[in-house]
Amino acid sequence: MIQEKTKDNSSGFAKLDEWVKIWQETLPNYFGYPFNEVSPLGEFYEWYYRAGINLMNLNNAGDPFTDTPWEVSSQVFEREVIEFFAPIYGFADDNRWGLVTHSGSDGNNHGIYFGANYLKAKTGRQPVLYVSDEAHYSNMRLAHLQNLETRLVKSDAMGRMLPDELERQLDSERPALVVYAMGSTFKGAIDDVPVLNAVLKRHPELPAVYRHVDAALFGGYLPFTEHRRLVSSQLMGFESIAVSGHKFFGIDSPSGLFLCTREVYDNQEDFDIPYLNKNMRMINCSRDPIQPLKLWWVVQKVGAEGWRLQASRIMELTAYLKQQLDRAGYPCWLNDYSNTVFMKRPSDSIVHKYQLATNEDPRFGGPLAHVVVMQHFTKEKIDGFVAEVSSSASSAND
Numbered sequence: 001m002i003q004e005k006t007k008d009n010s011s012g013f014a015k016l017d018e019w020v021k022i023w024q025e026t027l028p029n030y031f032g033y034p035f036n037e038v039s040p041l042g043e044f045y046e047w048y049y050r051a052g053i054n055l056m057n058l059n060n061a062g063d064p065f066t067d068t069p070w071e072v073s074s075q076v077f078e079r080e081v082i083e084f085f086a087p088i089y090g091f092a093d094d095n096r097w098g099l100v101t102h103s104g105s106d107g108n109n110h111g112i113y114f115g116a117n118y119l120k121a122k123t124g125r126q127p128v129l130y131v132s133d134e135a136h137y138s139n140m141r142l143a144h145l146q147n148l149e150t151r152l153v154k155s156d157a158m159g160r161m162l163p164d165e166l167e168r169q170l171d172s173e174r175p176a177l178v179v180y181a182m183g184s185t186f187k188g189a190i191d192d193v194p195v196l197n198a199v200l201k202r203h204p205e206l207p208a209v210y211r212h213v214d215a216a217l218f219g220g221y222l223p224f225t226e227h228r229r230l231v232s233s234q235l236m237g238f239e240s241i242a243v244s245g246h247k248f249f250g251i252d253s254p255s256g257l258f259l260c261t262r263e264v265y266d267n268q269e270d271f272d273i274p275y276l277n278k279n280m281r282m283i284n285c286s287r288d289p290i291q292p293l294k295l296w297w298v299v300q301k302v303g304a305e306g307w308r309l310q311a312s313r314i315m316e317l318t319a320y321l322k323q324q325l326d327r328a329g330y331p332c333w334l335n336d337y338s339n340t341v342f343m344k345r346p347s348d349s350i351v352h353k354y355q356l357a358t359n360e361d362p363r364f365g366g367p368l369a370h371v372v373v374m375q376h377f378t379k380e381k382i383d384g385f386v387a388e389v390s391s392s393a394s395s396a397n398d
């Protein structure tokens with residue numbers, strides 16, 4: 001009986017089985033949110049159950065970069081993951097620290113927290129946080145949580161922080177903690193970091209400056225394109241970066257990467273906790289031991305070469321989607337370096353079928369939706385989508 005059940009994948013619970021069926025049908029057309037629906041983890045899970053890791057209760061509490069990593073953990077692998085990604089995000093081998101986080105938001109939390117502590121340690125003064133009004137809401141939420149004075153900097157219509165507005169808002173008496181959006185959530189805009197850095201440089205009276213990059217989605221594919229300089233700490237001059245693991249990299253549950261310079265790490269307060277591995281600079285105590293294993297696995301199995309192919313395919317398919325919508329005369333927009341096409345909002349049934357994320361902006365005629373092109377997209381799916389969108393638009397105009 002039980003064998004019968006495993007064979008047809010039934011759980012023995014009708015409600016669960018229905019839920020599985022809905023997602024099996026929906027996810028291949030999942031166009032609106034930035035999740036890679038081509039799992040790189042099939043063989044990982046075979047190994048995971050074969051090896052009985054599912055029956056072990058490990059924990060990555062503590063700092064993966066101390067001399068004595070916590071034993072009952074996967075911190076050895078966590079460290080190798082960070083060491084693999086550090087040069088990819090332009091951190092020198094002798095000037096980096098990092099960890100596998102619970103999510104992009106968790107990485108932003110560390111960036112904002114580490115940034116504020118760093119600036120306070122350097123100047124003895126409370127910083128002001130600057131972030132564009134198009135950035136992901138987690139940055140505003142976390143600044144609020146950390147009780148930081150926040151100045152929301154206006155962006156242009158395409159979603160990039162306006163340099164003049166940053167300059168106008170600067171408080172020259174207090175250190176500046178700037179969060180750059182490297183792929184704003186809805187429009188996929190990349191803040192022009194060199195131009196914004198130049199604004200900060202024009203104000204040497206600022207007591208100190210810290211730049212955190214929120215690259216939850218774009219930080220996945222950009223390093224594997226010709227635009228890799230955009231996410232390089234050394235070339236762009238930023239102190240920390242957060243990237244999600246469950247977006248481009250295809251980890252099947254929330255996870256992420258946080259990296260910063262060693263100088264930033266060295267200016268954090270050191271809680272000396274003898275019963276862990278002594279050094280607790282990061283925010284969370286217990287941390288997931290499986291996410292680093294999954295990331296380590298995909299580094300080995302997919303790696304830079306595999307991600308280069310995926311990234312170039314995504315860029316080509318994004319250009320194709322934009323071109324086909326343009327050809328159909330359907331209003332749509334695309335930022336440079338972006339895999340996110342935003343467009344006039346189609347009918348509710350299309351929004352539902354493709355799980356499109358929606359928004360409003362009067363500068364683009366009101367209601368909008370966006371499509372985030374990921375690994376599970378194909379030309380055929382895009383053709384089908386464009387045909388549905390344009391035929392519903394022409395019937396709406398009849």
Ligand SMILES: *Cc1c(COP(=O)(O)O)cnc(C)c1O
Pocket residue numbers: 103104105106136138182183184185214215216217244245254255256
């Ligand atoms: C998805 C996203 C986040 C949030 O990341 P989570 O991993 O979902 O916590 C933050 N910023 C940007 C730009 C994002 O795209």
